[in-house]
Amino acid sequence: MELSGLISNLALGFSVAVSLQNLIWCLAGALIGTAIGVLPGIGPVATMALLLPATYALPADGALIMLAGIYYGAQYGGSTTAILVNLPGESSSVVTCLDGYQMARQGRAGSALAIAALGSFFAGSVATVAIAVAAPPLTKLAQQFQPADYFSLMVLGLVASIVLAHGSVIKALGMIFLGMLLGLVGTDVNTGNARYTFEIGELFDGIGFVPLTMGLFGIAEIIANLTNAERRDLVSSKVSSLWPSRDELKRSVAPVLRGTVLGGLLGILPGGGAVLASFSSYTLEKKISKTPEKFGTGMVEGVAGPESANNAAAQTSFIPMLTLGIPSNAVMAMMIGGMMMHGIAPGPQVMQQRPELFWGMIASMWIGNLMLVVLNLPLIGIWVRLLLVPYRLLSIAILFFCCIGVYSLNNSANEVLFIAVFGLLGYVLMRLGCEPAPLIMGFLLGPMMETYMRRAMLLARGDANVFIERPLSLAFLVLTGLLLLFIVLPSVGRAREVAFKE
Amino acid sequence: MRIRCTQDLATGLLFISIGLAALWFGADLSLGTALRPGTGVLPRILAWCLIATGALLGVKSLMTDGPGLGDWAWRPLIMITLATIAFALTIDRFGLVVAMLSSMTLAALGTPETGWREYAIFAAFMLLLGVGMFVWGLGMPVTILPKAWPWS
């Protein structure tokens, strides 16, 4: 699209987005989104569902702007809890827990939060420009992906999950397998058979992501902190500066850039790319770093990259929805629901028939990101002060929010019981030196990988060569092989050293 | 042969037992054909992978030194678990207030440092916050007080 056309479209968009009404809706959405992002459990989907009837009274663009604000506000908020108390609100914040929480425990929570906010803002801005300039070609790119390609991408992702652990590689592998097994619990989409559900209704759709992560990350951490006074005091006593040091800022620039590109590209894949965004950025940073063994102890690159990646992916995941009417995830499905409630059928003609809506949304995405960074930076002071609450009380509050958060998802008390089970499991694993992050990745990617493999085989009428014949799929599988070599070779080298020493 | 790393051994045993359980409970899942894999294929593969990993860890525990099992935090472990269970069991039948009180109190008992006066103030604050945010603020369809009470 030529420059003049782009500028006039953006001008149209900004004129819509900057109207006082829409600014207010944008702010409301961002505020609500941040609030629920901070609260574990209640996610953007549930909130949007609660507010959807209310938005009917608003004009279409205001309603969509507010709903969108809730979504990326929740991304900002989710990072906050991940850093402060090791609770990932969304799948995208799991990776932020790894180094972000460690930074908080070293008293650098303010720095982590600031880097997360700034990186997210940069990524959001770039992604917004990308949507404005290249939405149709990006969509076409995404359409090149067939099930076989998705499968190979997931395999790459699974192998890359090993990199998430900074401890034993064997244990990380075991965690991935365990995570995949847990992911298989529930009804198999392809055949309708129930696996490992033991006739428990709530397990029918699988183990919920939220109870799992609440238990493994949050509850286990509470249990560990409550006994070990030394471990806990690190969290609540040290609060040094609220702002990143110059060194930290310098080290964050490259990861932010890389994360934005990586996340932006992965986000356009409707089949689940956004999940991969944050942790593929983490893997990349860890592999490129000169000190990979320090990842997991509070490396700022481990926060800057993933946070930018997941925000970029969150924005670009709007693309399939805006251009084709296809929801990449449950949140987009809600947006589509919101559109249809206003009589707008999402699809290819929205861009032509309602340009003020399309461009207005894009412009307000950028404004929303701006509002969020302006909102969140001062809030850092408050959040960090929250950490000074004595842990014996803070832990009670965290526990309550976990329980009510999970309960609110489906009004199901049984799911709260799951948190107890996973909390127990999480603590046991912690004591055994196993890390939960690879498990979560296995949990998320395993079922997807299986679905895509089955679907690829079905479409290829049983010809397994499809995975090697399609160029994209072949490329991913080759990358997987290379990555495996990179992971295994150093361990082999070390083992040989040890053998030589003995 | 000495156990050089109890942690690795314990982990290995855990993996093996979970893998075996997965095999046991998934025994009647169909395997399908080679071209159209059934529901039982991936669970079985994963179970074996887990068992293999556990076995590897077991072997490693005999060969390389490593940490032991350490001290476990029994009191918080039990109390926090009970607190979560209490919340789950009481919220539907008795309402949010009872659920919050029971779980918060149990959690508070999880650490010896709890001061009861401080806790009382905190609990009152949390109750207000909880009911205020979730029922009045977000309009969650959850009962506040037990149904048996005359004014609910």
Place this chain on the structure above:
Amino acid sequence: MHRRTFLKSVAASTVTTATITRASAQVASWPDKPVKLILPYAPGGSTDLIGRPWAEKLTQAFGQQFIVDNRGGASGMIGTEAVAKSAPDGYTFLVTPNNTLTILPSLRKVPYDPIKSFAPVARLGDLLCGFVIHPAVGPKTFAELIDYAKKNPGKLSYGSAGLGTATQLRLEMLKFKAGLDILHVPYKGSGEALNDLLPNTVQLMNEINCIPHVKAGKLIMLNINHAERHPEFPDLPTLTELGHPNADVPIWNSIHAPAGTPPEIIAKLNAKIVEIAKTDEMKARMRSIHAATPLQTPAEVAAYQVADMQRNADLIKSANIKLE
């Protein structure tokens, strides 16, 4: 002795009269507190699109809150079971597509009786659709499709919203009635299926979310699934016209009360729903989501449900559809 019996019968009749009076007072004042509409699917789905406008209209009409409660899970069984087990006092209703009541029970064991556990109240909206094909495949009309499929058995594939959904049954019905061999590819929801239809990874679908793309010219719709032609697509023939009567597998949404709810409450709600459905505003709203609300009495809905269930059961049996 006589006096005691006399006193007993007086007491009994007083109590009975009091109960009847209280019951009819209950009905007359219904609803006097918020009413829960349980939707057995996660928020954002097509049932929400039908259920939420209705909830809003009913709230306006009765002056009491009609709240939508999404209880998703287990293909809709969890929410449906919840209503089956709730008190028949007129304050809990089920808003569901026909899937949970007329298709699922024929495929698996469900924790409720689709006929006996519920008392149908009214129809809320039928979703419009027809078979949709990717333009690159070749056939542009229904007849051409049948022709192509017969000449190329197993070459075409069809994306459905999942195993055991109405969209799969639509394909099975077509295959059965026209004797075709088309590969069924199940997806998790219609969004995913559409995503593979657009690049021609699968060739066919029959879902409401294809309609915007049909209107944009990216996909071709071949027929209308219903008994009459639709005003938005006046040129498209119905299945009946194409020589396949009774071949449609409709997706229809309805509202049900737990069995045992006082019939007066059901009648009152039905009357209001029919009244709202006739208004221009509601018609426009339904049209914007490609739905239409048939006007029926509770008895008619019950009969329609039984007929639908029977037809689906027959199809499932003769086409040997299993959840594997």
